[in-house]
Amino acid sequence: MTKTVSPRPRTVGATGPMASLAGLLREWLPRQRWFAGKDRPVTDLGLLSMTELFTGCLHLLVHAGHTGVPGPGGDPAGDCYQLLLGVRQHLAPRLGRALIGRAEQGPLAGLAVYDALQDPRSAQLLLERLRRPGTAGPLVFEADPSVEVPAGLVPRVLEAEQSNSSLVYGDEFILKVFRRIQPGVNPDLEVPGALAAQGCGRVPAPVAWLRTTHPQEATLGVLQPFLRNASDGWTLALQALASGGDFTAEAHQLGQATAEVHLALASAFPSGPHEENARTAAAMAERLDAAAHCVPALRPYVPGLRTAFGALVACDPGPPAQRVHGDLHLGQVLRAGRDWFVIDFEGEPSRPLDERRGTRSPVRDIAGMLRSFDYAARQRRPWRPEWARRCREAYCAGYASRAGWDPRKKHGLLRAYETDRAVYEVLYEARHRPDWLPVPMAAIERLAVRGG
Template sequence: MRQTLEALLAGWITHQRWFAGKGRAINDLAVEAATELPLRDLAESFHSDVAGSRGTTDHARQADTGQVTVRHIVITVSQDGHTDRYQLLLGFRPVLPQRLQHVSIGETDDGCVYDALHDADVTGLLLSWLATDADIGPLRFRHLPGAEIDTSPRSLVLGAEQSNTSLVFGDAYICKLFRKIVPGVNPELEVVTALADRGSPNIAKPYGWIEADVGGENTTLAFTQEFLRTASDGWALALTSVRDLYGSLPGTRAGDAGGDFAAESNRLGMATAHLHAELAAAFPTSTIEAPEVKRMVEGFRRRLDSAIGEVPELGPLAHVAHEAFDRLADTGRPITVQRVHGDYHLGQVMRTPAEWVVLDFEGEPGQPLRERRALDSPLRDVAGMLRSFEYAARHLLADHPEAESLLPRAEEWARRNREAFIAGYSAGGGRIEGDDAVLLRALELSKAAYEVVYESRNRPSWLPIPLAAFSARTTA
């Protein structure tokens, strides 16, 4: 049964991993902008697809040849009085080939609709347009000066992302399409290009981006960087270390297990300090005075109270956080702030043969763009990584039959790697001493309060991980 495009999308979008409004009814979905892309070079591949499709007659195949269109669509989705924008790349074909059946959206009067980001014949043209700085309607494709882009690799969609969609082109490039779009320049484009200008070794080389005017502002739609094909994900490396420790003989200490991660944690700390130094050099810095620090502490308390209201188990432990917040409020000293990563954890770093490389500088996607670009203490990133070590050590214990006996190993692994990371951060020029440690402790507990709510809503079996942060121990 054929439907309007808006009706099809309203039913389809709620099942997409990147859709931020899951669990809430869609009050309205409208197409705000639609740009048809020129697909001059697709006729031959389309003919092959149609000829190979099952269940179509020769007459239909002949009639369908060359009748494929692709549109870049911006939609607005209204839920509970709030409206968000999303971007889509939609293909329309009279007959959908077997290779694209898994991304079918439905049928309209314009034909079979599908998610064209999975169509390598289409997405290959994105590289061509980047290489030539093409303007297609309101869409502007731009590459960095001096960047040479090979337009021959075919694309593959990565499947692990939650809030965006990334295309890997051969072993050369990765293009991230920001599904939920917010008017303005995305922090990732801004930060990575600035760090590239400074020759930072801790980023993936940028190549280009796609932009358009949205809501009257120049807005980043996609960003293309070097694909780190020989790199290993930091989270995966840490989990391998934890598994090695859990599988070792009773009594084996984390430093004696085969996959000890502490040396890498130390190198990661040094890389993080170097990154913060480059950010401070590339962007303005400032200072927040004691009254502003007190206001920041009040924000921490509100987050904590809100978390207790949703997760009562946190209530009896909250005094630990309040004591940390009191100490921060009483320091009475200013705090230096600068541009930071903003969503820093083991899943955002990659280990290449030469160096740790940091990814995803867009900040927390759910936060307003103004907040993601705001200056903050670099210790917020440090706190995020310390929380990530706790998660790496403990999440395998969820529903584990031997969780109680393995818990001391988890605590030792987390402590060892936290200490190694902080030692590396200090050796790399990062400062954590005196009142800095007080700020770090408060930031970490505020982050843990956020995690308590998240796990309660999404992964209840993981709730003990953030709750464990509210113990009497001090931050390493």
């Protein structure tokens, strides 16, 4: 890692520009895919930092608050978000989709404000900052000196739905810009870097990254190699379903890849003790109650789901707790040629960063992938439960062939973690994709009524 200091650019004051931006952002933020508080109105916006990254582009960290809903310690509930805003007099037609609005008051009155990540010029200038490590006010740009990033790579924005924003440069590198910011090192920087040091080839290594030192240390973005000829597991699974093809060979190899990543994680990070099943079960039950409070459709199944958590208390504790992926599913794996790669180690963005960086049972990741096979199978009618069942069996068999233990022999653990995952999915879909809610609800019915 190398670091040089460049001349410090002008840091814009907090008073004037927000008079122009606050009204626009209150309307724009809740419409964004990555905004976490869609079910609560933005009642106040607090500016945490604002820096003119380059001419016509402002970098902001803002706190979106929700009055009346207490947060930790009694503070107003809300989240910190990273924004890159372009400001100009005239907006080119090609940037029409990026428009946030035209400021009506304050120092930016009359100017068009837009999402600068959608602007190729701004995206290229952002890459240039990553190519040359240095500082910009509270922003720090750092890079792996052993990797050369060419200049002039053409950027494009990935349109896939996700909880962050991603830019691909010349089909050679991909930059993930984190939107919801929490203090600390983001696992999507920490974990791939540690795995690269272990020689694990299943995970693309970080090339450059962006962080802030104010108001607290936090990771803002990570640049990694882009696997240009790869397809994600979700797309491949749906293609197999559409053609009536089998996916068990791919699922078996994916299980092997998952086990290899878990073994590398166990070597790269200190392992924890076995999770206390009673404490884990209590936490799962607490999440179930919170989800049922928010999603009425879940409430009739609560008693049956609690049996899965109650049975966990008497189970074999299983493998030791260790660092895991935290949000593993078919959309988080890529296949290039005959090889599977694992990406997106950020974990579940809705959970606290300290929790996502903690040690967990590897069964958590396995349960996430098993749920994903079920998600895929339910994308086509008629539903093909046997397709999901075969994939689940093949995946577990592949995992067992590398890990030295078989997830299928940990039925109580697997059922509890799969139930916990399905509860998370219900809450997620209810908030973000209501049309998808029947998918996890079908699993909820299975897990509650038939016990797995």
